[in-house]
Amino acid sequence: MNTTAAAADARTRLLPKGLGRTVDALTLVAIGALVVFGLVIAPPDAVQGDAQRIMYLHVPAAWAMYLAFFVTTLASVLWLVPRTRSMVWDRVAGSSAEIGLILTGLTLVLGSLWGRPIWGVWWAWDARLVTTAVLFFLYLGLLALRAIPADPNVRARRSAITALIVFIDVPIVHFSVNWWRTLHQEATVFNPELNPQIEGTMALTLWIGVLAFTLLYLALLDRRYRLATLEEGLAERELDAAIEARVTAGAGGAA
Amino acid sequence: MSLLAEVRLVAAKDLRIEARSRVLLAQVLPFGAIVVLLFAFALDPDRGVLARVAPGLFWIAVLLAALLAIGRAFALEQAHGARDGLRLAGLDPASVFLGKAAAIVVQLLVLEVVLGLGVVVLYGVDLRGGAVLAVAAVAATLGLASTGTLYGVLAAGLRARETLLPLLLLPVLAPVMLGATRAFEDALDGATADAWPWVALLVVFALLYTGVGMLAFGPLWEDA
Numbered sequence: 001m002n003t004t005a006a007a008a009d010a011r012t013r014l015l016p017k018g019l020g021r022t023v024d025a026l027t028l029v030a031i032g033a034l035v036v037f038g039l040v041i042a043p044p045d046a047v048q049g050d051a052q053r054i055m056y057l058h059v060p061a062a063w064a065m066y067l068a069f070f071v072t073t074l075a076s077v078l079w080l081v082p083r084t085r086s087m088v089w090d091r092v093a094g095s096s097a098e099i100g101l102i103l104t105g106l107t108l109v110l111g112s113l114w115g116r117p118i119w120g121v122w123w124a125w126d127a128r129l130v131t132t133a134v135l136f137f138l139y140l141g142l143l144a145l146r147a148i149p150a151d152p153n154v155r156a157r158r159s160a161i162t163a164l165i166v167f168i169d170v171p172i173v174h175f176s177v178n179w180w181r182t183l184h185q186e187a188t189v190f191n192p193e194l195n196p197q198i199e200g201t202m203a204l205t206l207w208i209g210v211l212a213f214t215l216l217y218l219a220l221l222d223r224r225y226r227l228a229t230l231e232e233g234l235a236e237r238e239l240d241a242a243i244e245a246r247v248t249a250g251a252g253g254a255a
Numbered sequence: 256m257s258l259l260a261e262v263r264l265v266a267a268k269d270l271r272i273e274a275r276s277r278v279l280l281a282q283v284l285p286f287g288a289i290v291v292l293l294f295a296f297a298l299d300p301d302r303g304v305l306a307r308v309a310p311g312l313f314w315i316a317v318l319l320a321a322l323l324a325i326g327r328a329f330a331l332e333q334a335h336g337a338r339d340g341l342r343l344a345g346l347d348p349a350s351v352f353l354g355k356a357a358a359i360v361v362q363l364l365v366l367e368v369v370l371g372l373g374v375v376v377l378y379g380v381d382l383r384g385g386a387v388l389a390v391a392a393v394a395a396t397l398g399l400a401s402t403g404t405l406y407g408v409l410a411a412g413l414r415a416r417e418t419l420l421p422l423l424l425l426p427v428l429a430p431v432m433l434g435a436t437r438a439f440e441d442a443l444d445g446a447t448a449d450a451w452p453w454v455a456l457l458v459v460f461a462l463l464y465t466g467v468g469m470l471a472f473g474p475l476w477e478d479a
Contacts (some may be wrong), residue, residue, distance in 0.1 A: 137426035140426075145409070158409060161475060162409065169426075169427045172456075176434060196388060
């Protein structure tokens with residue numbers, strides 16, 4: 001490993017401290033704006049009433065979920081390419097996958113809460129729902145694998161390869177589930193959740209939501225990355241302490 | 256040695272071990288059979304449900320048995336330092352991957368024939384569209400074996416492998432489960448034209464993950 005890679009490995013923060021603070025502040029502002037726009041300024045939907053406001057969270061959460069999994073994939077590739085290999089990418093991949101999984105859960109729960117009043121059911125075997133549910137379990141498996149302690153390099157390689165295996169599966173799952181539900185089901189009442197002709201304040205609110213969730217994702221990624229480096233440091237310290245205790249005990253016995 | 260000769264060597268080794276130990280025949284196959292039997296308890300054989308959902312039940316039974324077969328394929332490398340021996344044999348990792356996958360394919364196909372006969376007899380299924388059934392089964396099995404071998408080696412060295420393997424493997428296999436079940440349903444309904452696109456999906460899946468496996472097996476095998 002060359003010196004620049006070693007320096008990169010030691011990087012304890014993803015974003016420089018000042019930038020991290022700025023992202024935090026912007027995230028809070030954007031969430032505040034989303035609350036005001038989503039609950040007060042945007043008018044209730046003509047058909048769906050207030051339940052439609054869930055979309056201001058559901059759609060941005062789904063967007064951030066895709067962003068998170070895309071970053072996991074990208075970081076895994078960067079780790080696997082020898083020229084860009086660095087523990088930075090391993091930490092980013094793991095952190096992003098974790099946030100992505102939470103966002104997937106959030107997307108499913110929010111969608112379910114919206115589905116109950118609008119569709120009359122908590123769950124429907126709609127193509128997008130099924131795909132998202134499979135996505136949840138795909139990444140749950142990846143995180144379970146990451147949680148198993150191992151040599152950092154082995155763990156990183158294993159995780160990066162698995163992240164790619166999982167990523168390749170996503171379009172196949174999407175395609176096959178879509179095909180399945182359209183072959184066996186007439187055009188459903190579960191038509192596009194989001195009216196494409198959405199405009200005015202409602203569209204603006206949705207965009208604020210997307211911005212807020214993107215910033216929130218960045219802020220969480222920065223924190224989770226920092227936590228990952230702290231965890232690594234803790235493991236090292238514990239090892240050092242254990243060795244020292246052994247050495248002291250050995251010296252005491254000899255004297 | 257050519258790739259094919261190496262593949263044959265590894266596959267023959269695994270099959271020879273199975274021929275002598277009979278773990279699949281004496282344990283995994285009866286396990287699949289009892290699953291087939293349990294479905295009848297769960298779904299009441301008198302209401303005609305079993306025959307209608309037979310393809311899905313068949314593939315779930317195969318999937319569960321396949322998890323055991325895949326675990327077994329790597330458990331046998333654990334004893335007597337077999338894994339190190341195989342690693343030091345100077346074989347191309349891609350041929351080790353293909354060889355182990357091929358041995359799993361052979362074993363699963365035997366399992367599928369026996370369980371299939373059980374399903375036909377016990378659930379009262381009218382067999383139709385034999386060619387589609389055969390091609391779909393082979394394609395699905397190739398997909399099962401390639402992903403299974405890939406995740407099998409990944410989980411092989413881990414302490415939590417028995418619990419981790421199903422969690423990793425089953426979501427990835429969702430399209431195989433879907434494609435194989437639909438293809439079987441369509442074939443049994445006599446709608447062979449509808450079945451072929453699903454078979455194509457199974458073939459694409461199998462080819463894709465065989466390719467990924469040949470590339471990724473090496474580094475994972477080194478770490479296992």
